Amino acid sequence: NAGVMQNPRHLVRRRGQEARLRCSPMKGHSHVYWYRQLPEEGLKFMVYLQKENIIDESGMPKERFSAEFPKEGPSILRIQQVVRGDSAAYFCASSAFGSNTEAFFGQGTRLTVV
Amino acid sequence: EDKVVQSPLSLVVHEGDTVTLNCSYEVTNFRSLLWYKQEKKAPTFLFMLTSSGIEKKSGRLSSILDKKELFSILNITATQTGDSAVYLCAVEDGNKLVFGAGTILRVKS
Numbered sequence: 691n692a693g694v695m696q697n698p699r700h701l702v703r704r705r706g707q708e709a710r711l712r713c714s715p716m717k718g719h720s721h722v723y724w725y726r727q728l729p730e731e732g733l734k735f736m737v738y739l740q741k742e743n744i745i746d747e748s749g750m751p752k753e754r755f756s757a758e759f760p761k762e763g764p765s766i767l768r769i770q771q772v773v774r775g776d777s778a779a780y781f782c783a784s785s786a787f788g789s790n791t792e793a794f795f796g797q798g799t800r801l802t803v804v
Numbered sequence: 805e806d807k808v809v810q811s812p813l814s815l816v817v818h819e820g821d822t823v824t825l826n827c828s829y830e831v832t833n834f835r836s837l838l839w840y841k842q843e844k845k846a847p848t849f850l851f852m853l854t855s856s857g858i859e860k861k862s863g864r865l866s867s868i869l870d871k872k873e874l875f876s877i878l879n880i881t882a883t884q885t886g887d888s889a890v891y892l893c894a895v896e897d898g899n900k901l902v903f904g905a906g907t908i909l910r911v912k913s
Contacts, residue, residue, distance in 0.1 A: 693846075694846070723900070723901075725901075725903075730905065731905050732808070732810075732892060732894075732903035732904050732905045732906055733847070733892070733894075733901070733903040734903070735900035735901060735902070738899045738900065745899060746898075746899040746900065748900075749900065781846070781847070790896060790899065790900065790901050791835075791836055791838060791852050791896055791901075794846075794849075795846040795847045795848075796846055797845050797846050798845065798846065
């Protein structure tokens with residue numbers, strides 16, 4: 691049973707480009723959480739999704755950021771027109787029953803905007 | 805605004821020492837407090853605490869929660885170099901976890 695898989699592990703984008711981060715939850719998990727970790731800061735909640743639904747996006751910036759979790763395939767966090775301040779580690783966690791205390795984290799994607 | 809504050813920010817000890825990491829919190833809708841260990845990759849779960857005064861133990865690690873004073877401590881006894889990591893405290897608040905900035909622990913041999 692593979693863990694939560696995130697790819698790519700490292701992503702470099704120039705300012706103004708788009709970044710797409712993928713998260714494949716653990717088998718049998720239908721709940722996904724995205725967190726962002728800025729340098730020397732804790733993880734900050736961004737969005738909570740269940741298959742085909744956004745449950746809570748209270749932590750998502752209002753512009754340029756979007757997330758989806760389609761019926762088939764991984765969850766995608768999309769950042770349009772990236773800026774240097776988007777450079778961070780983005781972690782995804784998944785759970786089976788919507789309990790974030792029982793969620794397992796992926797290895798993260800480290801985004802660097804140059 | 806919900807916040808979780810961890811102290812110290814960083815700590816350097818020698819193998820065999822005992823360390824105590826602190827976590828205080830202010831959240832609107834507290835449900836539980838969690839501790840994670842992060843070693844340059846995915847945070848790995850250590851403990852979940854929901855009730856005051858009940859110590860949870862796992863080997864050399866233990867943790868306790870005080871819901872009246874709104875804090876928790878994580879103790880590590882007889883530290884080893886493999887304990888070097890960032891220790892994260894998080895509080896469950898509704899649909900999300902609110903994390904502290906972490907304590908960087910370095911254990912020297």
